[in-house]
Amino acid sequence: MKRILEVKNLQVDLPTANGTLRAVRGIDLHVNKGEMLCIVGESGCGKSMTSMALMGLLPKRAAITAEAMQFDGMDLLSLSKKERNQVRGMRMSMIFQEPMTSLNPSYTLGNQLCEGIIKHKGLSREKAKERAVYLLERAGVPYPEKRLNQYPHQLSGGLRQRVIIAMALMCEPDLIIADEPTTALDVTIQAQILRLIRELQQEFGTAVIFITHDLGVVARIADRVAVMYAGQVVETASAEALFANPLHPYTQGLLNCIPIPGKTKPGSHLASIPGVVPSLIGEFKGCAFENRCSVSTSECRRRTPNLAIKPSSADHQVRCPEVSLSFQEAV
Numbered sequence: 001m002k003r004i005l006e007v008k009n010l011q012v013d014l015p016t017a018n019g020t021l022r023a024v025r026g027i028d029l030h031v032n033k034g035e036m037l038c039i040v041g042e043s044g045c046g047k048s049m050t051s052m053a054l055m056g057l058l059p060k061r062a063a064i065t066a067e068a069m070q071f072d073g074m075d076l077l078s079l080s081k082k083e084r085n086q087v088r089g090m091r092m093s094m095i096f097q098e099p100m101t102s103l104n105p106s107y108t109l110g111n112q113l114c115e116g117i118i119k120h121k122g123l124s125r126e127k128a129k130e131r132a133v134y135l136l137e138r139a140g141v142p143y144p145e146k147r148l149n150q151y152p153h154q155l156s157g158g159l160r161q162r163v164i165i166a167m168a169l170m171c172e173p174d175l176i177i178a179d180e181p182t183t184a185l186d187v188t189i190q191a192q193i194l195r196l197i198r199e200l201q202q203e204f205g206t207a208v209i210f211i212t213h214d215l216g217v218v219a220r221i222a223d224r225v226a227v228m229y230a231g232q233v234v235e236t237a238s239a240e241a242l243f244a245n246p247l248h249p250y251t252q253g254l255l256n257c258i259p260i261p262g263k264t265k266p267g268s269h270l271a272s273i274p275g276v277v278p279s280l281i282g283e284f285k286g287c288a289f290e291n292r293c294s295v296s297t298s299e300c301r302r303r304t305p306n307l308a309i310k311p312s313s314a315d316h317q318v319r320c321p322e323v324s325l326s327f328q329e330a331v
């Protein structure tokens with residue numbers, strides 16, 4: 001399958017009052033054309049920093065390095081600012097958690113929907129409006145023509161997120177990054193928006209990186225999954241393989257956190273131990289999950305694990321010395 005995005009050894013450093021924080025610590029990931037990759041992990045593990053790095057939207061003071069950051073054959077890191085803006089405008093788009101952060105309260109929705117496609121693709125205002133109405137309709141926004149003259153505050157949160165989804169599709173992007181797009185919505189609206197994103201992704205053949213902390217969401221929409229912990233991908237696999245055979249103790253812990261009425265205490269597996277604490281440069285040694293892991297050995301404190309490939313399935317990789325040892329024994 002053709003890859004639309006390939007990232008190797010991505011690192012993001014942020015200066016803080018206590019030193020430089022390594023928010024992303026050597027991420028490798030790829031996205032195939034037209035697929036839904038879910039990145040899942042708990043708060044602070046670096047999901048948003050990763051997506052901002054991919055979009056070229058990191059704060060100026062952040063330092064980014066990577067061995068490769070290829071988008072459809074283009075090296076994103078060597079593009080000029082103008083070229084990067086063009087890629088971001090025409091071929092990649094982003095859906096944020098809170099729709100109001102992407103909408104300007106003082107412009108009509110029509111202006112905001114049409115601005116990008118007029119600027120980047122040179123469409124006439126009339127044609128741009130036609131496309132906006134079509135996409136609003138596809139995104140389930142009632143009375144789409146009327147909406148073009150409305151302002152963001154005139155819509156409910158769920159409708160605003162539908163407008164943002166239509167906006168993300170305006171320039172027919174190859175890749176959409178959706179950063180927790182349903183977290184700010186009511187549960188029933190969340191389910192509708194999830195279904196909508198999945199439907200449109202399949203209908204338009206757009207690749208999507210969907211960022212979430214919720215494995216229940218992943219189970220409903222993902223083709224492939226990358227599990228992040230403390231700035232690294234600790235396991236990646238097809239959704240089917242990950243749920244059928246989670247290998248990393250952290251993935252297993254996350255799966256055990258999905259509550260089953262009467263059976264599980266929510267969070268029982270990972271509870272009582274502080275969550276992920278990102279490290280300053282130079283502080284890190286061994287496996288980041290070691291202090292929460294039920295199978296760690298003294299070796300895990302000393303050795304920094306690499307991603308190892310499961311022998312029977314090249315697409316299933318895990319960053320755990322204990323698991324990779326079992327791979328070697330099985331060969």
Ligand SMILES: Nc1ncnc2c1ncn2[C@@H]1O[C@H](COP(=O)(O)OP(=O)(O)OP(=O)(O)O)[C@@H](O)[C@H]1O
Binds near residue numbers: 016023050
């Ligand atoms: N502007 C910033 N300056 C300094 N540190 C930051 C900044 N933004 C994020 N961080 C830190 O970088 C680390 C990764 O943050 P990031 O927002 O990527 O996590 P996340 O997995 O997306 O979490 P959440 O699910 O809560 O959004 C965190 O420790 C966070 O505190």
